Amino acid sequence: MQKPSIPKGTRDFGPAQVARRQHIFNVIRRTFESFGFAPLETPTLENLSVLTGKYGDEGDQLLFKVLNSGDFAKDVTAEDLATGSKALLPKVAEKGLRYDLTVPFARYVAMNRGTLTFPFKRYQMQPVWRADRPQRGRYREFYQCDADVVGTDSLLCEAEIVLMMAQVLGGLGLHDFTIKINHRGVLRNIYQALGGEGRETDLFVAIDKLDKIGRDGVTKELLERGFSEGTIETLFALLGVEGSYEEKLQRLLAGFVTAGVEPDGTRPTEAEDSAATDDITASYRGLTELAEVRDLLVASGFRQFDRLEFDPTLARGLSYYTGCIFEVKINNVQMGSVSGGGRYDNLTGSFGLPGVSGVGFSFGVDRLYDCLEALDLFTSTAETPTRCLITHFDVASGRAALPLLAQLRAAGIPSELYPDASKLQKQFKYADAKGIPLVIVLGPEEIAAGVAKVKIMASGTERVLPLGEVVAAMTVE
RNA sequence: GUAGAUAUAGCUCAGCUGGUUAGAGCGUCGGAUUGUGAUUCCGAAGGUCGUGGGUUCGAGCCCCAUUAUUUACCCCA
Numbered sequence: 001m002q003k004p005s006i007p008k009g010t011r012d013f014g015p016a017q018v019a020r021r022q023h024i025f026n027v028i029r030r031t032f033e034s035f036g037f038a039p040l041e042t043p044t045l046e047n048l049s050v051l052t053g054k055y056g057d058e059g060d061q062l063l064f065k066v067l068n069s070g071d072f073a074k075d076v077t078a079e080d081l082a083t084g085s086k087a088l089l090p091k092v093a094e095k096g097l098r099y100d101l102t103v104p105f106a107r108y109v110a111m112n113r114g115t116l117t118f119p120f121k122r123y124q125m126q127p128v129w130r131a132d133r134p135q136r137g138r139y140r141e142f143y144q145c146d147a148d149v150v151g152t153d154s155l156l157c158e159a160e161i162v163l164m165m166a167q168v169l170g171g172l173g174l175h176d177f178t179i180k181i182n183h184r185g186v187l188r189n190i191y192q193a194l195g196g197e198g199r200e201t202d203l204f205v206a207i208d209k210l211d212k213i214g215r216d217g218v219t220k221e222l223l224e225r226g227f228s229e230g231t232i233e234t235l236f237a238l239l240g241v242e243g244s245y246e247e248k249l250q251r252l253l254a255g256f257v258t259a260g261v262e263p264d265g266t267r268p269t270e271a272e273d274s275a276a277t278d279d280i281t282a283s284y285r286g287l288t289e290l291a292e293v294r295d296l297l298v299a300s301g302f303r304q305f306d307r308l309e310f311d312p313t314l315a316r317g318l319s320y321y322t323g324c325i326f327e328v329k330i331n332n333v334q335m336g337s338v339s340g341g342g343r344y345d346n347l348t349g350s351f352g353l354p355g356v357s358g359v360g361f362s363f364g365v366d367r368l369y370d371c372l373e374a375l376d377l378f379t380s381t382a383e384t385p386t387r388c389l390i391t392h393f394d395v396a397s398g399r400a401a402l403p404l405l406a407q408l409r410a411a412g413i414p415s416e417l418y419p420d421a422s423k424l425q426k427q428f429k430y431a432d433a434k435g436i437p438l439v440i441v442l443g444p445e446e447i448a449a450g451v452a453k454v455k456i457m458a459s460g461t462e463r464v465l466p467l468g469e470v471v472a473a474m475t476v477e
Numbered sequence: 478g479u480a481g482a483u484a485u486a487g488c489u490c491a492g493c494u495g496g497u498u499a500g501a502g503c504g505u506c507g508g509a510u511u512g513u514g515a516u517u518c519c520g521a522a523g524g525u526c527g528u529g530g531g532u533u534c535g536a537g538c539c540c541c542a543u544u545a546u547u548u549a550c551c552c553c554a
Contacts, residue, residue: 058552364554428514443512
């Protein structure tokens with residue numbers, strides 16, 4: 001006999017887990033729909049040509065590729081085998097499992113550009129697959145819940161992303177969270193302040209690790225990568241700004257001016273240098289957009305600015321982001337971000353539809369689940385939707401229970417009759433173990449008297465009711 | 478891909494310096510209670526100690542290999 005198993009990084013979800021997951025999905029779906037997003041579903045399999053090259057070299061390695069049907073090796077030559085997997089891959093696999101929901105969405109928009117009404121707002125809640133090493137909060141199969149808008153540059157979209165993030169987390173009972181926001185333009189300006197060239201990625205990767213390895217660690221890493229000490233000092237002076245959202249914007253701006261950085265990367269002339277601060281502010285797209293998002297949030301009645309943090313060190317890996325970027329962390333839980341997103345100016349470009357700006361974000365349901373569990377925030381532990389169990393004693397009383405069972409179901413009360421004429425003790429244990437709140441005892445005595453006993457499991461109280469009144473009484477409860 | 482940790486009952490784990498018949502809690506099943514759960518009491522079932530080699534008079538324990546799981550790095554939801 002072989003021991004049964006499931007692939008690494010995948011999970012089964014039992015009835016109680018599914019019920020909890022559905023709760024998370026419902027909160028997210030309600031929020032997305034209340035902001036006017038419409039549902040979309042795309043295939044599990046995409047053509048590899050759609051997926052490859054969108055996530056960087058690392059991402060390509062993490063794609064699950066699907067072997068072609070039939071004789072997948074029929075086009076393979078001895079030469080291909082000798083060359084290695086790179087030459088082999090396109091001949092044996094033309095499909096892959098989706099890696100995220102944003103790229104399939106971009107493909108959908110490009111394919112259906114003629115029929116869509118822009119701005120197009122869609123949400124999507126489907127599993128994605130990544131072939132990386134599983135560990136805490138990291139699975140090979142997991143669900144993402146994306147909401148994206150394409151076809152508008154309006155910063156209202158960014159503001160609404162913050163509103164939706166807060167609404168979903170609040171709806172789940174997660175109140176101690178931090179929404180981090182930054183702008184790729186700000187990062188670009190910082191990069192310019194360092195006068196570097198072509199090492200943007202090195203820098204972002206190092207900056208992103210700041211909260212993990214600390215300032216000393218980042219300094220060491222940047223020195224190893226060839227940045228000078230003076231440069232690194234400037235970097236930390238800019239990154240180290242403190243204060244409120246508003247204050248950080250102002251101090252960062254002042255820092256840029258001091259460092260002599262212009263938004264387009266050129267050095268300012270002396271004349272420009274003397275220009276009024278306000279004019280320069282307007283030219284820093286990142287800073288002005290972040291200020292605008294803040295104003296829109298205020299006007300929308302957003303009150304949780306203590307949970308919204310402008311973090312100049314926020315980098316995020318996905319290279320297609322060009323504007324605002326977001327990331328959400330649940331505090332006091334050891335878990336990566338539960339949500340993230342940002343604006344991309346040209347996502348559909350590689351599918352032949354350039355110049356369409358979009359902004360979107362995503363919730364990781366599996367991580368939200370893990371956070372809720374770690375914080376003990378799940379209220380329902382019921383393993384079944386059943387509200388009422390009818391117990392019986394023999395074939396005759398089981399038969400007699402069937403009309404009542406039908407009435408309960410017709411009244412909208414999920415109900416079941418215990419299938420076997422087991423000992424009453426066993427039937428009650430079944431109800432208790434599954435968290436069924438109500439048990440009806442319908443034995444020979446009750447049938448003879450035309451009544452039923454109704455027991456409320458939580459309190460242990462029992463009531464004897466005429467058979468005709470049972471359903472009505474339970475509808476009230 | 479790199480580095481570490483772990484693997485003993487259905488689950489969570491003990492198991493001393495290598496020494497007789499490998500233990501506990503929870504869960505499961507039966508009984509105390511011919512028709513009442515969660516609480517209490519009594520009892521029972523359940524293990525080729527991940528797998529394969531080796532050392533030894535003797536291995537759950539030591540050594541080697543292998544597989545699986547897991548944590549950190551990289552990257553990310």
